[in-house]
Amino acid sequence: MRLILLGPPGAGKGTQAKRLVARYGIPQLSTGDMLRAAVAAGTPIGLKARAVMDAGQLVSDDIVIGIVAERLDEPDARKGFILDGFPRTVAQAKALDGLLESKGLKLDAVVELKVDQDELVGRIVKRAEETKARGEAVRKDDDPEVFKTRLAAYNRDTAVVAPYYAERGQLAVIDGMQDIDKVSADIERVLVAA
Numbered sequence: 001m002r003l004i005l006l007g008p009p010g011a012g013k014g015t016q017a018k019r020l021v022a023r024y025g026i027p028q029l030s031t032g033d034m035l036r037a038a039v040a041a042g043t044p045i046g047l048k049a050r051a052v053m054d055a056g057q058l059v060s061d062d063i064v065i066g067i068v069a070e071r072l073d074e075p076d077a078r079k080g081f082i083l084d085g086f087p088r089t090v091a092q093a094k095a096l097d098g099l100l101e102s103k104g105l106k107l108d109a110v111v112e113l114k115v116d117q118d119e120l121v122g123r124i125v126k127r128a129e130e131t132k133a134r135g136e137a138v139r140k141d142d143d144p145e146v147f148k149t150r151l152a153a154y155n156r157d158t159a160v161v162a163p164y165y166a167e168r169g170q171l172a173v174i175d176g177m178q179d180i181d182k183v184s185a186d187i188e189r190v191l192v193a194a
Helices: 013-024 031-041 044-054 061-072 090-102 117-133 144-158 161-167 180-193
Strands: 002-006 081-084 109-114 171-175
Touching: 002 013, 002 161, 013 081, 013 180, 031 044, 031 061, 044 061, 061 090, 090 161, 109 161, 109 180, 117 144, 161 171, 171 180
Parallel strands: 002 081, 002 109, 109 171
Antiparallel strands: none
16 A cells, blocks of 8 residues: 555644554655654765755755655565655655656555644644643644644645646545544545555
């Protein structure tokens, strides 16, 4: 099972990915985690990434794709994988298509969790208020202003990836505002049909 989960921050991609990992025994691949692992392992692409990061620059699409390529060759990814938070741009989506084709692989599904973004912001504001009321520190991701910034970045840079897959007939859109179990059931229906 080779799957991409798309959707804005707070849509539930991480929650659904954990359930899919447990159900299918395939890894959830986060580009951030992969990047850190490649740098720590000192792989050739990891060394290239380290040099870019040490210079205070963003890692290029070529380096990110190289790290994804290395990770897909690891034994636990042979049965499949879940990409969450990647691809972030159409250029990355096209590069991923080429990478998979070069390995004789194809995606089984691209699932977008569609959500009401205003309601998401409301949830984050409420969660932050409840956390403060309990006297606890608000997580950085739950700070409403930080969340709004992340949401704006998603809308500006990443939201265009879903239409790319839709044009190719690969996109399944699921209502991410439903109950978690209902979202999981809808994803399962997409995967069974794939």
